[in-house]
Amino acid sequence: xxxxxxxxNGIITECSYVVFLMLLIMAMSLAFIR
Amino acid sequence: xININKDYDIRIIFYYIGxxxxxxxxxxxxxxxxxxxxxxxxxxxxxxISFSIAVNIGIMLVLxxxxxxxxxxxxxKHGLVIASLSWIILMILCAIPYRLSGNLQSFLDACFDVxxxxxxxxxxxxxxxxxTSMGLNMWRHLITFIGGQGMVVLALSFLVRxxxxxxxxxxxxxxxxxxxxxxxxxAKIIWLISIVYLAIGTLALWIxxxxxxxxxxxxxxxxxxxxxxxxxxxxxxxxxxxIMYYHSMSYEIxxxxxxIIGSFNxxxxxxxxxxxxxxxxKNIETQSFFITATIASFLAAIFLAKxxxxxxxxxxxRRVIYNVLSAHTTTGFANVYARQFxxxxxDFGIFIMVLAMLVGGSACSTAGGFKGLRVGIVVKGIIxxxxxxxxxxxxISVFKFHHIKEHILDSNxxxxxxxxxxxxxxxxIIGVGIGVYYGYPVSESAFEAASATGNVGLxxxxxxxxxxxxxxxYYIIAMYLGRLEFMSAFAxxxxxxxxIKKKCLSLVR
Numbered sequence: 160x161x162x163x164x165x166x167x168n169g170i171i172t173e174c175s176y177v178v179f180l181m182l183l184i185m186a187m188s189l190a191f192i193r
Numbered sequence: 194x195i196n197i198n199k200d201y202d203i204r205i206i207f208y209y210i211g212x213x214x215x216x217x218x219x220x221x222x223x224x225x226x227x228x229x230x231x232x233x234x235x236x237x238x239x240x241x242i243s244f245s246i247a248v249n250i251g252i253m254l255v256l257x258x259x260x261x262x263x264x265x266x267x268x269x270k271h272g273l274v275i276a277s278l279s280w281i282i283l284m285i286l287c288a289i290p291y292r293l294s295g296n297l298q299s300f301l302d303a304c305f306d307v308x309x310x311x312x313x314x315x316x317x318x319x320x321x322x323x324x325t326s327m328g329l330n331m332w333r334h335l336i337t338f339i340g341g342q343g344m345v346v347l348a349l350s351f352l353v354r355x356x357x358x359x360x361x362x363x364x365x366x367x368x369x370x371x372x373x374x375x376x377x378x379x380a381k382i383i384w385l386i387s388i389v390y391l392a393i394g395t396l397a398l399w400i401x402x403x404x405x406x407x408x409x410x411x412x413x414x415x416x417x418x419x420x421x422x423x424x425x426x427x428x429x430x431x432x433x434x435x436i437m438y439y440h441s442m443s444y445e446i447x448x449x450x451x452x453i454i455g456s457f458n459x460x461x462x463x464x465x466x467x468x469x470x471x472x473x474x475k476n477i478e479t480q481s482f483f484i485t486a487t488i489a490s491f492l493a494a495i496f497l498a499k500x501x502x503x504x505x506x507x508x509x510x511r512r513v514i515y516n517v518l519s520a521h522t523t524t525g526f527a528n529v530y531a532r533q534f535x536x537x538x539x540d541f542g543i544f545i546m547v548l549a550m551l552v553g554g555s556a557c558s559t560a561g562g563f564k565g566l567r568v569g570i571v572v573k574g575i576i577x578x579x580x581x582x583x584x585x586x587x588x589i590s591v592f593k594f595h596h597i598k599e600h601i602l603d604s605n606x607x608x609x610x611x612x613x614x615x616x617x618x619x620x621x622i623i624g625v626g627i628g629v630y631y632g633y634p635v636s637e638s639a640f641e642a643a644s645a646t647g648n649v650g651l652x653x654x655x656x657x658x659x660x661x662x663x664x665x666x667y668y669i670i671a672m673y674l675g676r677l678e679f680m681s682a683f684a685x686x687x688x689x690x691x692x693i694k695k696k697c698l699s700l701v702r
Binding site for chain 1: 466
């Protein structure tokens with residue numbers, strides 16, 4: 160069914176995606192504010 | 194007299210509802226244990242009483258309906274009615290410990306808070322939250338966590354054996370994704386995903402809680418509660434100041450990560466966990482969320498920075514982006530006071546928040562709102578229609594969208610998505626109308642109606658124990674319809690009207 164290594168990679172992928180999204184939004188907003 | 198088939202219909206419906214009640218009531222064991230550990234004798238008694246009532250009702254319904262199991266073939270109408278009716282009955286049964294606690298001024302308020310929990314909304318009428326017992330706090334957050342996955346999913350995982358029946362109930366609860374060919378397996382995977390993230394999220398918040406100065410035991414409970422609310426996009430917190438209580442940017446970052454991940458489709462989690470990492474970039478829902486979340490956060494940040502409400506990068510991130518993402522994922526965590534939305538955010542800020550709350554998260558997730566999938570489908574449908582007009586008339590084009598696998602974008606899918614969006618908008622407009630009728634400003638009524646309709650939980654100060662009962666009832670209905678995505682609730686209404694009609698006709702004859 161689910162392989163532990165793939166699950167860990169999956170969790171890291173999901174967390175990385177969210178962090179990337181936050182950084183992008185932050186960078187865009189700050190670029191326009193300054 | 195009710196005709197014999199209708200009688201069996203009712204019995205089979207209550208037979209399965211009985212199982213769902215037993216499954217959900219069984220969870221009261223957690224607040225009972227918590228009350229025991231904290232030596233909270235009054236809450237312990239409240240939960241023992243509530244547990245006994247719920248389990249007895251569940252067992253009676255199962256015994257009453259058992260005779261019909263072999264006599265009725267379960268149809269779609271049964272599945273939809275079981276799902277929708279079980280949510281109403283559970284709201285009443287699960288409100289008993291709330292009311293007994295004395296923290297709510299009426300049974301209607303208790304039902305409001307329970308429906309808010311089940312639908313992962315987060316608006317609340319509970320009073321003196323800071324001094325609420327640990328047992329009741331455990332129950333509040335537990336029902337949010339269970340509501341995120343769905344009570345039918347819970348019953349399917351452990352109690353209901355029949356897969357065909359299970360699938361019809363599962364769809365009735367507003368979920369349609371099949372992770373594995375049988376619905377019991379799908380329900381178990383949904384729980385597995387939630388429990389794995391529960392362990393990771395609670396651990397992260399526990400450690401962070403200790404680092405910011407909470408006592409280890411308090412840090413654990415707060416971490417568990419906040420995690421359950423984040424993952425379920427619920428918005429409940431153990432303290433009345435919500436996420437502001439912790440005064441911690443690290444705590445806020447951890448919650449952002451988990452509430453965004455919680456707003457993703459369970460199908461997406463499963464695909465990524467099986468090694469298909471590209472799915473997170475290809476999926477129409479994540480693409481839709483990426484675009485709408487970026488635009489909404491960006492516009493709100495620019496507007497509030499230019500208005501000098503929040504002028505530096507840190508406050509823009511913590512006060513604007515946090516709240517916009519909380520609204521967009523339909524979580525409802527807030528790190529500004531409710532009235533600050535009204536006094537500081539201005540009409541444009543409120544407008545962005547209302548749109549974000551209405552759009553919501555992903556389908557088949559813990560989130561509410563129209564859902565990114567439907568927005569993506571409708572937008573893609575419009576773009577494709579324009580493309581068709583611009584292309585040669587002889588050319589036949591087939592348009593597709595990617596959601597776990599490739600789907601053909603036909604007019605039926607677009608129509609179904611647009612219909613649900615229209616239903617949400619109608620529900621929202623009625624909510625705004627009721628708020629305005631009772632004297633609230635349009636912007637505040639819109640904010641609160643969007644919060645209830647989209648199962649968000651942010652408040653601008655309208656939701657309070659002293660608000661009119663009509664508004665409380667309407668918000669309960671809005672949260673319920675928004676969560677179940679209308680169809681199963683409409684099926685329940687149709688079933689009741691059909692039953693009454695048949696009874697009237699039999700009386701006339």
